[in-house]
Amino acid sequence: MQQELEYIYAIYKAGSFSKAAEKLYITQPALSMSVKKIEASIGMALFDRSTRPVMLTEAGRIYVESIEKMLALEEDMTSRIHDIHELKTGSLCIGGSHYINAYILPEAMTRFSAKYPGVELELVEASSAELAEMLGERLIDLTFSCRDDIIAKFEHYPAFMDHVLLAVSSMREALPCALTADDVRAGKHLLPECPAISAEAMSGLEYIILSEGNNLHDRALQIFAEAGITPRTKLEISQLATSYHLARADFGAAFISDRMIEEGEEGLRFYKVDSAAAERKFYAVLPGREYTPKAVRAFIITHRNTYIFRSGR
Numbered sequence: 001m002q003q004e005l006e007y008i009y010a011i012y013k014a015g016s017f018s019k020a021a022e023k024l025y026i027t028q029p030a031l032s033m034s035v036k037k038i039e040a041s042i043g044m045a046l047f048d049r050s051t052r053p054v055m056l057t058e059a060g061r062i063y064v065e066s067i068e069k070m071l072a073l074e075e076d077m078t079s080r081i082h083d084i085h086e087l088k089t090g091s092l093c094i095g096g097s098h099y100i101n102a103y104i105l106p107e108a109m110t111r112f113s114a115k116y117p118g119v120e121l122e123l124v125e126a127s128s129a130e131l132a133e134m135l136g137e138r139l140i141d142l143t144f145s146c147r148d149d150i151i152a153k154f155e156h157y158p159a160f161m162d163h164v165l166l167a168v169s170s171m172r173e174a175l176p177c178a179l180t181a182d183d184v185r186a187g188k189h190l191l192p193e194c195p196a197i198s199a200e201a202m203s204g205l206e207y208i209i210l211s212e213g214n215n216l217h218d219r220a221l222q223i224f225a226e227a228g229i230t231p232r233t234k235l236e237i238s239q240l241a242t243s244y245h246l247a248r249a250d251f252g253a254a255f256i257s258d259r260m261i262e263e264g265e266e267g268l269r270f271y272k273v274d275s276a277a278a279e280r281k282f283y284a285v286l287p288g289r290e291y292t293p294k295a296v297r298a299f300i301i302t303h304r305n306t307y308i309f310r311s312g313r
Contacts, residue, residue, distance in 0.1 A: 007034050009067045015053025092295040093122040095131040095140035099240045103260050108303040119295050138287045141296050146280040147215055156283040157300055162257045164278040166271040169250035174269050175201055181265035184258050189272045196274035199227035205253040206234040208243040220255045222277040
C-alpha cells in the first residue's frame with residue numbers, strides 16, 4: 001500500500017494525528033504535511049479536524065473504503081500465494097505418450113492427488129515430438145522421455161527404468177527361456193542368470209512394429225541389427241498397447257515394456273532380449289527456467305517414491 005494511504009488509514013484508526021504519528025514513527029508535523037498534500041491534490045479535506053476524535057469527511061470515507069478494499073485484496077493475494085507455496089491450491093499439467101499415461105502415471109497421480117487435493121491435475125496425451133514442442137512452449141509443466149535428443153534440450157531428472165521384452169502368444173510352442181507374466185512381475189528377467197532368446201528363434205517370427213517416430217521403433221531396429229536379423233514386419237502401428245493385444249491374439253510377435261504386464265496374464269509368453277537397447281532410462285523433463293514450481297518438484301518426488309515401493313521392477 002502507498003505510504004500516503006497508509007498515513008490516512010492510520011489516522012482513521014487512531015482517531016488522532018498525534019497517536020497515528022506515534023504508531024507510524026514519524027513526527028506529527030510531517031504526518032499533517034503529507035495529508036495536506038493529498039487534500040490539496042483532490043481539492044477536498046479528508047478529515048474534520050474540529051472534532052475529537054477527528055472524523056472522516058465524505059471524501060475521507062471514500063478513501064478509507066477504497067483503502068480497506070486494497071487491504072483485503074493484499075491479504076487475499078498473500079493467502080493464495082501461501083496456499084500455492086504449501087500446495088493447497090495450484091495446477092500441474094503433465095504430458096505423456098499413451099504408454100506413459102496408461103501404465104506409468106496412474107499410481108503416482110493417485111498418490112499426489114491424495115496428498116495435495118487442492119492442486120488441479122491436467123493430463124495431455126501426444127507423441128514424444130509433440131510433447132517436446134509443447135514443453136518448449138511451456139504448454140505443459142512436465143513430461144517423461146528416454147530419448148537422448150529430448151533429454152539434452154531440457155532440464156531433467158531421473159524418473160524410472162523399464163525393460164523391453166519380446167512378447168509371443170502362448171498359443172505358440174514355448175522356448176526353454178520363456179517367462180510367464182508372474183515371472184516378469186517378480187523381476188526374474190532382471191537377473192543376470194536369466195537366459196535370453198536366441199537370434200535364431202527371433203528370426204523365425206513375424207513382427208508387429210511400432211511406427212517411425214516411436215522410441216520403441218528405433219530400439220527394435222537396433223535389436224534386430226545387433227542380432228543380424230532382417231525382421232519380417234507384418235504390421236506397423238502407432239500404439240504400444242495395441243501391439244500388446246495383437247501379440248496376445250497371435251497376430252505377430254511384439255516388443256513391449258515389462259511395466260505393461262499384468263498379474264495373471266496367460267495369453268502371452270515373454271522373452272528377455274540380450275541387448276543394451278532393451279534397457280530404457282526415462283527422465284522427468286521440464287522446461288528450462290530459473291524457478292521450478294513446487295507442484296512440479298513435489299510430483300517428481302511422489303513419482304520416485306511410487307517406484308521405490310514397487311518390488312521386482
